[in-house]
Amino acid sequence: MISQKVIVQNEKGIHLRTAGSFCEEALKFKAHIDLRCNNKTLNGKSVLGVLGASVKYHDTIEIICDGVDEEKALEHLVLLVQNKLGEK
Numbered sequence: 001m002i003s004q005k006v007i008v009q010n011e012k013g014i015h016l017r018t019a020g021s022f023c024e025e026a027l028k029f030k031a032h033i034d035l036r037c038n039n040k041t042l043n044g045k046s047v048l049g050v051l052g053a054s055v056k057y058h059d060t061i062e063i064i065c066d067g068v069d070e071e072k073a074l075e076h077l078v079l080l081v082q083n084k085l086g087e088k
Helices: 016-026 047-052 070-082
Strands: 002-007 032-037 040-043 060-066
Touching: 002 070, 016 047, 016 070, 040 047, 060 070
Parallel strands: none
Antiparallel strands: 002 060, 032 040, 032 060
């Protein structure tokens, strides 16, 4: 199991579209992926789970990956968040 913290740069935080983008990418990996924020740990492959974290602008989230491709998953998802989950 590995994890990394990253600061959300999206001005609107993580909303439906960006949660969908995160989950779509997370589902490409075999590893179990959790998202931890605001004292909540939720399923990173579930849109409702990611939305349930109530992530706001400049919140620090921790992405936790556990499984055969955990390193690739973590690297990819951290980069995705750093790049504003596809938003400008």
